């Protein structure tokens with residue numbers, strides 16, 4: 001099966017590599033073309049533009065940073081729309097809002113192509129290990145056609161119905177995750193400043209009812225101030241912003257999520273503040289630095 005792949009960031013590189021290692025023919029494109037070279041060593045072919053990739057492949061997958069990138073790759077010159085058409089499928093796995101996804105869906109289907117949104121839960125390591133959770137919605141026939149690829153990329157795929165449901169599910173999950181990360185960071189700082197061993201806190205948490213893989217994975221590195229990026233903070237902040245907009249649209253008040261994202265009370269604007277300090281490219285657990293700074297200055 002030949003698959004086109006647009007976007008070779010942290011996630012895209014790992015996912016395209018997995019497809020190659022599992023026998024798929026993959027044609028890749030990335031805005032910074034140099035990032036394609038490593039995949040060529042594993043058998044990938046390079047497409048010069050998104051349009052060139054779509055022209056060559058029956059199914060093209062994209063995973064790009066945000067709504068603006070997702071729209072640009074489809075609508076701009078040399079973009080997906082120039083070559084999409086009958087018999088071709090486009091699968092956008094970026095985390096975006098349902099409005100962005102719907103715009104892409106409409107444009108692709110107007111040209112006769114089929115569209116699936118398929119954002120993923122899971123980060124760099126699950127992407128490398130083919131252990132993502134795929135949240136697909138849109139064209140069910142395209143979903144069925146993509147299952148061999150999804151089986152390589154993920155441990156479980158959900159088909160959630162019409163376009164928008166995948167985007168919304170992903171934003172709800174990441175809104176919860178972002179709020180949890182802030183609470184976790186505050187807990188680590190509180191433990192340390194009140195004279196407890198933060199490693200002991202991790203052990204206690206891991207044995208109780210709120211044990212979870214995120215605390216287990218990120219806790220030890222946060223204690224070491226190591227924020228090597230798996231999920232960049234700037235993307236987490238984007239997801240909090242989009243989830244809060246979804247809350248507004250549905251008249252759902254989310255004070256905890258809003259506090260994690262917005263300037264409400266001092267340190268509760270952790271995600272935005274972290275971006276302005278150019279921590280945005282670090283892992284989202286770098287929110288810990290902001291919580292620590294605030295706790296020392298207050």
Ligand SMILES: NC(=O)C1=CN([C@@H]2O[C@H](COP(=O)(O)OP(=O)(O)OC[C@H]3O[C@@H](n4cnc5c(N)ncnc54)[C@H](OP(=O)(O)O)[C@@H]3O)[C@@H](O)[C@H]2O)C=CC1
Pocket residue numbers: 006007008009010011012030031032033035063064065066068069072073093094095096120121122123124230231232235236
């Ligand atoms: N990292 C993670 O743990 C997870 C991320 N996600 C989501 O997946 C998506 C990708 O994340 P990730 O791989 O971490 O992000 P990265 O920042 O590592 O990569 C972003 C990708 O988008 C491309 N890009 C950005 N702007 C544009 C543009 N205007 N036109 C064309 N291409 C553009 C980048 O190209 P270039 O190389 O040229 O900059 C790069 O290929 C995001 O939506 C994120 O929220 C979902 C689950 C987990």
Ligand SMILES: O=CCCC(=O)O
Pocket residue numbers: 095120121122123174231
């Ligand atoms: O969108 C990013 C999700 C990161 C994760 O699920 O660990």
